[in-house]
Amino acid sequence: MLFEDLRPQVTHILENNDESVTDRLYMICKLLKDNIDHYDWVGFYFKNEDKEELKLRTYVGEKTDHDIIPFGKGICGQVAISNKNFVVPDVQAQSNYIACSLTVKSEIVIPLFKNGENIGQIDIDSESSDPFTEKDERFLEFVNQEVAKIL
Template identity: 70%
Template sequence: MTLEALKPEVDTIIETQKLSTDEKLRAICQLLKDNVTYYNWVGFYFKNGDKEELKLRTYVGAPTDHEIIPFGKGICGQVAVSNENFVVPDVQAQDNYIACSISVKSEIVIPMFKDGANIGQIDIDSDTPDPFTEEDERFLEFVNKRVSQIL
């Protein structure tokens, strides 16, 4: 399934009244992991209250010990500070990378905004070297825009 074809599926999840917000987030993670061959771990991190850290809210993929990430640390922590997309074609080449699994080769992190404030992000790890394109960035920006509407 193409990324464009996944947009209506994301909309359907967002608009499903019987699901809680956490169920919607998990369903979106599962949808992306199941339908994009190079999305091996998909999760949502959000700002943890007034703390300068991110907290993992939901994910699908291999278990992770990284449930709390300080701002500035790792790719996710850098995005929390920069407010900009971060595509990592080769995680081995990143000095400030937090390894989750030895199988991860690349990562993409897209910040999520609500009322102009960075409230969180979607984080995707891939076991494929350098798979992410501008199309992934635009699609994940769409996902985050829709998700921010239910938060």
């Protein structure tokens, strides 16, 4: 499915105030994993109160032991500090990578801003080598902008 086809579905899910915020985030994760072939694990991490760490809020995909990620550690932890998108075509080429699964070959992490502050991120793992393009980045930036509206 094309990213443009998913945009209205993302908006529709997030506008459903009958569901909790966490449930809506879960539905976004499921929508993306189910409709984009190279999205094998999709999750949202958020800053854990005033601690220098991220906490996993919800995800779809293989179970992970990485519920808490310190700032600076792994791709997610680096994005928490840099405030910039991080696309990793080959996770084995990254020295500061936290392996969630042996089948993961690439990762993309996009920071989520609310009122100019980096409060979290969407994290996507892929079992494909180098599948992420600028279109993925722009689409995921859109997703995060829409998510920020309900936080």
